Amino acid sequence: MKILVPIKRVVDYNVKVRPLSDNSNVDLNNVKMAVNPFCEIAVEEAVRLKESGTATEIIAVTVGTSASQEQLRTALALGCDRAILIESVDNPEPLVIAKALAKIFEEENPDLIILGKQAIDGDNNQTGQMLSAILDLPQATFASKLAIEGQTANVTREIDGGLQTIKVNLPAIVTTDLRLNEPRYASLPNIMKAKKKELATKNINDLGIDTSARTEIISVELPPQREAGIKVESVDELVDKLKNEAKAI
Amino acid sequence: MSILVIAEHDNTSIRPSTLNTIAAAKLLGDDIHLFVATSNSELPNSASTIESVSKVISSVDDTLEHQLPEALAPMIKEVATNYSHVLAPATTFGKNLMPRASALLDSQQISDISGVIDQDTFKRPIYAGSCIATVKSNDSVKLITVRATAFDPVQLIGGSAAVESFDSVVSNDKSEFVSEEIAKSDRPELTAADVIISGGRGMQSGDNFHLLETIADKLGAAVGASRAAVDAGFVPNDYQVGQTGKIVAPNLYIAVGISGAIQHLAGMKDSKVIVAINKDEDAPIFQVADYGLVADLFNALPELADKI
Numbered sequence: 001m002k003i004l005v006p007i008k009r010v011v012d013y014n015v016k017v018r019p020l021s022d023n024s025n026v027d028l029n030n031v032k033m034a035v036n037p038f039c040e041i042a043v044e045e046a047v048r049l050k051e052s053g054t055a056t057e058i059i060a061v062t063v064g065t066s067a068s069q070e071q072l073r074t075a076l077a078l079g080c081d082r083a084i085l086i087e088s089v090d091n092p093e094p095l096v097i098a099k100a101l102a103k104i105f106e107e108e109n110p111d112l113i114i115l116g117k118q119a120i121d122g123d124n125n126q127t128g129q130m131l132s133a134i135l136d137l138p139q140a141t142f143a144s145k146l147a148i149e150g151q152t153a154n155v156t157r158e159i160d161g162g163l164q165t166i167k168v169n170l171p172a173i174v175t176t177d178l179r180l181n182e183p184r185y186a187s188l189p190n191i192m193k194a195k196k197k198e199l200a201t202k203n204i205n206d207l208g209i210d211t212s213a214r215t216e217i218i219s220v221e222l223p224p225q226r227e228a229g230i231k232v233e234s235v236d237e238l239v240d241k242l243k244n245e246a247k248a249i
Numbered sequence: 250m251s252i253l254v255i256a257e258h259d260n261t262s263i264r265p266s267t268l269n270t271i272a273a274a275k276l277l278g279d280d281i282h283l284f285v286a287t288s289n290s291e292l293p294n295s296a297s298t299i300e301s302v303s304k305v306i307s308s309v310d311d312t313l314e315h316q317l318p319e320a321l322a323p324m325i326k327e328v329a330t331n332y333s334h335v336l337a338p339a340t341t342f343g344k345n346l347m348p349r350a351s352a353l354l355d356s357q358q359i360s361d362i363s364g365v366i367d368q369d370t371f372k373r374p375i376y377a378g379s380c381i382a383t384v385k386s387n388d389s390v391k392l393i394t395v396r397a398t399a400f401d402p403v404q405l406i407g408g409s410a411a412v413e414s415f416d417s418v419v420s421n422d423k424s425e426f427v428s429e430e431i432a433k434s435d436r437p438e439l440t441a442a443d444v445i446i447s448g449g450r451g452m453q454s455g456d457n458f459h460l461l462e463t464i465a466d467k468l469g470a471a472v473g474a475s476r477a478a479v480d481a482g483f484v485p486n487d488y489q490v491g492q493t494g495k496i497v498a499p500n501l502y503i504a505v506g507i508s509g510a511i512q513h514l515a516g517m518k519d520s521k522v523i524v525a526i527n528k529d530e531d532a533p534i535f536q537v538a539d540y541g542l543v544a545d546l547f548n549a550l551p552e553l554a555d556k557i
Contacts, residue, residue: 011376016379016511017376017379017380018379018380019380026375026376026380093357094348094357094358095351095352095355095356095357095358098352120376120377121375121376122360122375123360123361123374123375123376123377123492124348124358124360125344125348125360125361126348126351126358126360127348128348129318129345129346129347129348129349129352130348130349130351130352131352132318132349133322133348133349133350133351133352133353134352137423138319138423138424139318139319139345139349139424140424141344141345142341142344142345144486154427157341158341158486158487159341159342159429160340160341160342160440160487160495161431161432161438161487162429162430162431162432162487163429163430163487164426164428164429164430165426165427165428165429166317166424166425166426166427167424167425167427168423168424169422169423169424172423172424177486178476178479178480178486178493179479179486210355213357214356214357214386214387214388215357215359215384215385215386215387215388216384216385216387217382217383217384218370218383218384218385219382219383220375220380220381220382220383221380221381221383222379222380222381223374223378223379223380223381223518226518226523226536226537228535228536228537228538228541229523229538229539229540229541230539230540230541231530231535231540231541231542231543232540232541232542234542235542235544235549235552235553235556236556238524238540238542238553239553239556239557241540242501242522242524242540242557246501246522246539246540248444248500248501248521248522249444249468249501249557
């Protein structure tokens with residue numbers, strides 16, 4: 001079984017992102033970048049499938065600027081076999097990413113695509129579902145459990161209020177939720193080995209897809225700030241305030 | 250042009266998130282149609298009384314019981330051609346379905362809107378709610394998911410929509426429903442609760458959540474948790490309030506043993522009254538709390554349970 005794992009370079013999740021002073025976009029100058037956390041879970045799941053003998057090859061792919069090579073190397077250090085960078089403008093829209101990934105699918109013919117449910121920059125939660133639509137393949141989003149059984153996959157999904165299990169025919173697209181697994185860290189020897197693994201580069205303009213942007217960012221602002229309230233001294237005072245001042249209970 | 254809203258339901262009743270989504274649709278146009286794809290032939294008629302809906306487009310078929318996106322998205326594609334906007338709630342239902350329909354329509358979806366500026370322009374949170382982006386869409390059919398807590402719901406009654414049937418049901422041999430485990434609880438659902446009491450890593454174990462449950466039962470509240478508490482295995486993921494969990498905005502939110510990571514704040518900071526109980530007086534949660542109590546939760550919770 002061959003697995004394709006699309007990943008994304010995003011701002012590290014510990015960074016507090018702020019708007020630029022002219023509010024034209026977010027300020028990403030000199031901030032630490034990382035592999036999107038949900039993509040790390042996708043890589044981990046693919047690597048576990050290879051370790052258990054289910055998968056034979058894992059290909060990491062990303063759509064972005066040449067800086068994204070850094071994140072592909074991380075994926076290689078974590079256990080992916082080779083990587084593909086589709087060079088594009090910085091931060092293309094999910095629909096463009098999905099169209100580019102569909103082209104890679106056609107070239108590579110993987111049995112399974114595992115990707116993060118959302119990137120923590122745009123918080124769109126779209127790419128996996130869009131890719132499924134373009135390829136006319138089944139989708140199993142927000143997965144917390146994945147079991148491959150022959151030519152099908154049983155996937156348990158995190159839904160509002162509980163869990164849903166569905167069965168999808170392969171090839172299928174699976175998007176990861178938080179509890180699917182706990183990603184490992186790359187070891188130093190594996191980081192060194194990853195430098196020798198194959199990393200191919202393609203230009204998005206050579207894929208024959210429509211790459212035009214459909215949306216524009218008008219402005220980016222801080223959300224309205226909530227004023228801090230008061231500290232109460234005791235449970236009695238808290239109950240009194242909730243009953244008589246806030247009238248919340 | 251008219252606005253289409255995709256109804257979220259459990260085949261028995263229309264979910265409250267649909268009513269918030271219709272409220273967002275009202276900011277875009279007066280002629281709002283509701284698409285109800287279900288296995289229950291009674292449901293479209295009961296949806297016809299929803300305030301502000303002028304037409305219910307009903308698709309009833311046994312195969313629609315679980316509303317899998319492989320079947321539903323092509324149907325939405327077909328219906329959507331008559332509309333300028335197609336809206337669904339940004340719940341796991343809408344998040345799963347809408348991007349699939351959007352790609353079929355070659356439209357770049359706008360996710361999780363929290364405000365409507367005009368027909369083309371929307372506000373939405375990005376970077377876990379650290380920033381709010383104003384985004385303009387140039388697509389002719391706009392697919393949008395709606396952050397329910399940002400729009401006050403319309404009423405379930407007061408309308409009298411015509412019901413029109415849409416019969417081209419799409420067969421789906423790609424995926425099938427196997428089973429569902431919906432947490433059963435006498436307490437209200439998190440996203441619909443008037444009062445929520447949530448625990449964080451400070452709760453120390455899942456067993457200690459009974460301290461919150463006692464108070465929840467007295468207040469008719471739902472019980473939630475921070476991502477840290479879920480990651481630590483104290484409670485299941487469907488308790489999670491935050492950017493990667495549920496977005497809530499109850500009248501009263503009580504955060505217990507929660508430090509206040511931005512990830513958590515993004516999911517609850519629109520609550521009307523926020524109470525924080527934490528023994529660390531510098532915890533960031535106090536910066537958004539209306540009432541903060543610096544105390545050991547293991548002393549404060551039993552006392553609170555007694556006194557409310």
